[in-house]
Every structure is written in structure tokens, then in C-alpha cells.
Amino acid sequence: MRYPIDGQTILITGASDGIGCAIAEQLDGRAGKLILVARREDALSTLADRLSTPTRIVPCDLSTADGPSALLRAVTDESIDVLVNNAGVTLGGAFADQDLDPVIAMLRLNIEAPLRLIHGLLPSWRARGEAAVLDVSSVAAFIPCPGQCAYAATKSFLHSFSEGLAGEWHGTGIRMTVLAPGSTRTAFFRRGGIDETKLPKNFQTPEEVARVGIRALERGAPLVISGRTNRAMDLAVRLCPRALTRRVARRILRPLITGEARTVDA
Numbered sequence: 667m668r669y670p671i672d673g674q675t676i677l678i679t680g681a682s683d684g685i686g687c688a689i690a691e692q693l694d695g696r697a698g699k700l701i702l703v704a705r706r707e708d709a710l711s712t713l714a715d716r717l718s719t720p721t722r723i724v725p726c727d728l729s730t731a732d733g734p735s736a737l738l739r740a741v742t743d744e745s746i747d748v749l750v751n752n753a754g755v756t757l758g759g760a761f762a763d764q765d766l767d768p769v770i771a772m773l774r775l776n777i778e779a780p781l782r783l784i785h786g787l788l789p790s791w792r793a794r795g796e797a798a799v800l801d802v803s804s805v806a807a808f809i810p811c812p813g814q815c816a817y818a819a820t821k822s823f824l825h826s827f828s829e830g831l832a833g834e835w836h837g838t839g840i841r842m843t844v845l846a847p848g849s850t851r852t853a854f855f856r857r858g859g860i861d862e863t864k865l866p867k868n869f870q871t872p873e874e875v876a877r878v879g880i881r882a883l884e885r886g887a888p889l890v891i892s893g894r895t896n897r898a899m900d901l902a903v904r905l906c907p908r909a910l911t912r913r914v915a916r917r918i919l920r921p922l923i924t925g926e927a928r929t930v931d932a
């Protein structure tokens with residue numbers, strides 16, 4: 667069964683760059699209306715100018731206590747059919763060296779914002795009996811990640827929460843799709859203070875990841891892992907003893923720790 671995307675009002679967080687921007691571009695000409703959210707108004711405007719679909723931009727910092735409710739207030743008059751919870755940041759380095767404030771801001775953005783947006787939109791979706799959510803988690807949700815401990819934990823939370831919601835919503839007309847990308851060629855790692863040359867080389871492009879996510883959303887798939895290597899990794903993690911997973915993850919990811927605490931800003 668294919669679910670409609672065409673003609674729908676689709677809100678995408680983190681649309682100013684990377685995977686969110688690629689999702690917006692691929693929905694251009696198909697969505698009825700796009701609502702693009704991120705902090706950088708200029709980047710959102712530049713993207714909106716390129717799109718042929720009617721587009722509204724809502725500049726908003728979703729890592730602040732009031733960010734998600736401000737966004738919900740701004741879109742009260744919109745009838746949102748699809749919510750794409752894509753905005754997210756990482757924070758590289760040893761936890762001991764990190765200031766706690768940026769870590770808490772990351773938790774707010776990666777966990778609290780999707781929860782609040784879904785919770786705020788659910789009453790109208792339940793009244794309508796139809797809606798869809800695409801939550802962007804990560805393969806980091808499946809493995810311990812030295813050098814990005816708190817980030818990986820945010821994605822584990824989002825992943826588990828979203829799969830749980832898929833179960834709660836089964837048969838209600840409200841669909842959940844979780845998209846788990848692996849390393850993707852965006853500014854994400856640089857912004858998080860991570861030297862991506864130290865990562866395994868199997869990067870996907872944001873366009874590839876966006877295509878996989880949109881296709882899964884249309885199929886109504888509860889979970890999609892983007893990329894063959896990432897799917898193989900997921901299978902290996904599920905088959906291997908946890909101790910082996912920890913050892914391999916430590917060997918691959920620990921070199922990422924630079925000892926320098928970084929901020930989450932661009």
C-alpha cells in the first residue's frame with residue numbers, strides 16, 4: 667500500500683541544510699505546502715526561493731525551553747499532514763571534557779523537541795484520523811559510541827520512543843516511520859567538532875538518505891536503515907554478543923576523542 671504525500675502539508679525541522687534540505691528538495695513539486703524550520707532564516711529563505719511548492723519558513727531554535735511551543739504556536743492555523751523530525755546535532759569529545767550546557771541543549775533538540783512537536787500535533791491528528799511522522803534517528807542508536815556518548819543516547823531514546831509510538835498508533839491512521847541513517851556527507855560532524863576523516867569511509871549523500879526516508883514514509887514502513895553497509899552493521903550488532911559490539915565500537919570510535927570540548931554551533 668502507498669500512502670499519499672502528494673498535495674500534503676509537510677513540516678520539516680532542520681531544513682536549512684543536510685538531510686532536511688534534501689528532503690525538502692525531493693518533496694518539491696509533490697507536497698501541497700512545505701513548512702521549513704531551522705535557526706538560520708537566510709538559509710531557509712534561499713531554499714524556499716528555489717522551491718516551486720508553496721513554502722513557509724519558520725525560523726526557530728528548537729534547543730531552547732520555549733522553541734518547540736513557539737513553533738507550535740506559529741503553525742496553529744496550518745493543517746499539518748506530515749511532520750519530519752530531522753533537526754539534530756552531535757557533540758564530539760570525551761564526556762568528561764564537555765561543558766554540560768551544550769549537552770543539555772543537544773538533549774533538548776534531539777529528544778525534547780520531537781516529543782513536544784508530536785504531542786502538540788497529536789490532538790488534531792487524532793481528530794482527523796490521519797497523519798504521518800518521519801523521525802530521523804541514527805545507526806548510532808544501536809551501538810555504544812565513545813566520543814559521542816550523549817548524542818548516541820539521544821538517538822537511542824528517539825529510536826525507541828518512535829518505534830513504541832508506531833505500536834501505539836497501529837491501525838489508527840497515524841503512521842510513524844523511523845529513518846536511521848549512517849554517516850552522511852553533511853556539515854553535521856564538523857559542527858559537532860568531530861574529525862570525520864577518522865570515521866569509516868562508507869558515507870552516503872544526504873540525497874540518498876532523503877530518498878530512502880521518503881520512500882519508507884510512502885510505504886508506511888515503521889523503520890528503515892539507510893544504506894546496505896548500515897543494514898549489515900545492524901544485523902551484525904543484533905547477532906554478536908554485546909561484549910564484542912562494545913569492543914569493536916571502542917576500537918573504531920575512541921580515536922574520535924580529541925580531548926577538546928566543542929560547542930554545538932556551526
Ligand SMILES: NC(=O)c1ccc[n+]([C@@H]2O[C@H](COP(=O)([O-])OP(=O)(O)OC[C@H]3O[C@@H](n4cnc5c(N)ncnc54)[C@H](OP(=O)(O)O)[C@@H]3O)[C@@H](O)[C@H]2O)c1
Nearest residue numbers: 680682683684685704705706728729754804849850852854
Ligand atoms: N550526517 C550524519 O552522518 C548523520 C548520521 C545519522 C543521523 N543523522 C541525523 O540526521 C539529522 C540531520 O543531520 P544532518 O546530517 O543533515 O546535519 P546538518 O547538515 O548539520 O543539518 C542539521 C539541521 O538541523 C538544524 N538545527 C541545528 N540546530 C538546531 C536548533 N537548535 N534548532 C532548530 N534547528 C536546528 C540546522 O539548521 P540551523 O543551523 O539553521 O539551525 C540544520 O538544518 C540529525 O537528526 C542527525 O542526528 C545524521
